[in-house]
Amino acid sequence: MKKIFQYLPDAIKTVARTSRANIPWTKIGGQRRWVSETYSKFGLEERRRIFLSIARFHHINRPVPGYYFEFGCNEANTMRMAWDSFHYLFDRQYVGFDSFAGLPAITEIDKQEIWEKGKLAYDEQLFINQVISNGMPREKLITVKGFYEDTLTDELAAKFVPQKASVVYIDCDLYTSTVPILKWIPQFLQVGTVIVFDDWNCFKGDPSRGERRAWHEFSKEHSDIGFEPFVSTGEAQSFICIRVG
Numbered sequence: 001m002k003k004i005f006q007y008l009p010d011a012i013k014t015v016a017r018t019s020r021a022n023i024p025w026t027k028i029g030g031q032r033r034w035v036s037e038t039y040s041k042f043g044l045e046e047r048r049r050i051f052l053s054i055a056r057f058h059h060i061n062r063p064v065p066g067y068y069f070e071f072g073c074n075e076a077n078t079m080r081m082a083w084d085s086f087h088y089l090f091d092r093q094y095v096g097f098d099s100f101a102g103l104p105a106i107t108e109i110d111k112q113e114i115w116e117k118g119k120l121a122y123d124e125q126l127f128i129n130q131v132i133s134n135g136m137p138r139e140k141l142i143t144v145k146g147f148y149e150d151t152l153t154d155e156l157a158a159k160f161v162p163q164k165a166s167v168v169y170i171d172c173d174l175y176t177s178t179v180p181i182l183k184w185i186p187q188f189l190q191v192g193t194v195i196v197f198d199d200w201n202c203f204k205g206d207p208s209r210g211e212r213r214a215w216h217e218f219s220k221e222h223s224d225i226g227f228e229p230f231v232s233t234g235e236a237q238s239f240i241c242i243r244v245g
């Protein structure tokens, strides 16, 4: 059979391989089904648990008004989940901050095989379309395009104050990307703000790297702001702000 297969035209080989991958009882087909029905589904459920836990926390402890700030937008998976989880209960403005050009240059501290400059680039308009087609009215969504080091300025903050943030969702993978976010965010914190680190366990959970490192530095510098741990998953960790300076 293998011998016959090698003499088939490439186009037919491709069709045969694709068909085989879709048959659940072959090894490759079974693996594909497990990835979509078990592995990826589990990842989605874990994230949904975070968002719905925030919805319940904010509903029980209402009011915690203010923005949903998302740092790291990419394919709009989390922005859509935020809308799905919050809009029946709260009237929020949703703000997505992203370069829309992917990751910045990777410096020494963030070096890891999977990261490279420009990876995870996603077109801003495509992101907006994804969010809108999921039901969010256009006027509810604001995007801030650019690298955080450049965009998170006092001038930008002036456009958003005096309203605070109810949720700060950080999903930008790198230490160097998280630092400017945490520098900019204190002015938007209030008692009840939930801050989520989607990539808490990147870098094998090493506390001297990634979002964990940025958070530990931030916490040391801001002893006036208090947090308590909230929901965590195998990938993410969240905190509730319990005291502002």
Ligand SMILES: C[S@@+](CC[C@H](N)C(=O)[O-])C[C@H]1O[C@@H](n2cnc3c(N)ncnc32)[C@H](O)[C@@H]1O
Residues within 6 Å of the ligand: 071, 072, 073, 074, 075, 076, 077, 078, 079, 097, 098, 099, 100, 101, 102, 103, 104, 120, 121, 122, 146, 147, 148, 149, 171, 172, 173, 174, 176, 177
């Ligand atoms: C893992 S993706 C976010 C996934 C997204 N939350 C979703 O659910 O589809 C990481 C995003 O962070 C953005 N990013 C990382 N570092 C950045 C920086 N320094 N400035 C702006 N955007 C950055 C990337 O462009 C990328 O879109």
